[in-house]
Amino acid sequence: MTQTPGPTAARRGRPRSAAVDRAVIDTVLRLLTEGTSFADLSMENVARQAGVGKATVYRRWPGKDALLLDVLAAVEAPPAEPAGHSLREDLIASIEAIRHRTLAKQENALLRNMLLHLHSSPELWQRYYETAIVPRRRTLARLLERGVAEGELRPEIAEDLELAMDMVAGPVLYRATIRPDLLQDDTLAERIVDWFLQGARPQDGKTPGPRYA
Amino acid sequence: MTQTPGPTAARRGRPRSAAVDRAVIDTVLRLLTEGTSFADLSMENVARQAGVGKATVYRRWPGKDALLLDVLAAVEAPPAEPAGHSLREDLIASIEAIRHRTLAKQENALLRNMLLHLHSSPELWQRYYETAIVPRRRTLARLLERGVAEGELRPEIAEDLELAMDMVAGPVLYRATIRPDLLQDDTLAERIVDWFLQGARPQDGKTPGPRYA
DNA sequence: ACGATACGAGACGGCACCGTATCGTTAATC
């Protein structure tokens, strides 16, 4: 997998079984979903649970980090791309997608483990970030840019798109990580987006603006 | 510590050294700050680093979890309570406090470790949540309630105070956990609060409201 | 058929940590 010996050259002998790769990766995902942390994952136990020889695992991956790298690559990128109706509806769909994704045990387990290793394993984090976060974020960015272009959002929003994205996605992601119990609310995405838009639309006439007491 | 044998009864023999408690807890905090995760912390190494006998540690705490419980209790509750000037300024100070706290390595390490064990160690999470999160949250809640009472914020905000708090604190906490690189901006708290207030103030006249395309 | 390679199973030595016990020493109370 990570180190296929011959490229596409006529390889001799018995070929590697693709079923083994799947079995190992599926087992890791299952264990993570069941609450095992990265640290508690052992090559030994993974091999045992997958019904696979330990040497077979080491033949494919030199160690746990390399295996985890492939596990992250295996969680498929989301199709997403709401790109449909009104800005409001698309934003709601986008936030709702985040909410649902982080409610799923597997995604949640991956996220929490990756957050712990954000600093200690930059390579792992990089892979996770680009697989799981960047696509969603790009979708959201395009939505906001379109909103600005069509005059539905204040022009200043385009100047710091990162902040705008965090203003609308931050609340749900905060709950996803710190208060998962408050994530059940089905109307959450809608209420967040409406609130966000209230401060994001062009001001008609008298702008309230920062008022000092 | 967790299990002082005699209450205040005239204890015989050599008394336990308070310096040992501090040395052990300080060592744990140091190791965590240096990047060691909860899982990688071993009683053996903690004792060694603290210059303390292993049995001495076990005399105070039955295991790692009990020790960590006391470590969490040792991070002092913040005085905070801005309670000063305008609503806007108090909100900014409150958000800015969150930003600074999560920029500190020790707080950051604790937060990340706790997030991973949110589900697996509810007792630990409980302690951390009440020590580190609840006080800040209560301050923020009082601020918003006061804002509503004085007519600076829309009355509906009082109906779901949790959501309001997450709307204003979510963005910075999102960055604290997932995008620490975007947390350096000194004007961040101010911009978030102003944006938040723009959607949180009472609407004068024509309310934009949800607009469908 | 035959050589090459992957397979599951598991033995191997080594290592870090677990939690307990045993030293001689130290600092309290009686």
Place this chain on the structure above:
DNA sequence: GATTAACGATACGGTGCCGTCTCGTATCGT
């Protein structure tokens, strides 16, 4: 000064994982 308990140090047996290696078997190219 005798008793009592905590101290640092260190040894103890036990456990789980590491990464390598060797079996006998299965599956491919030639």
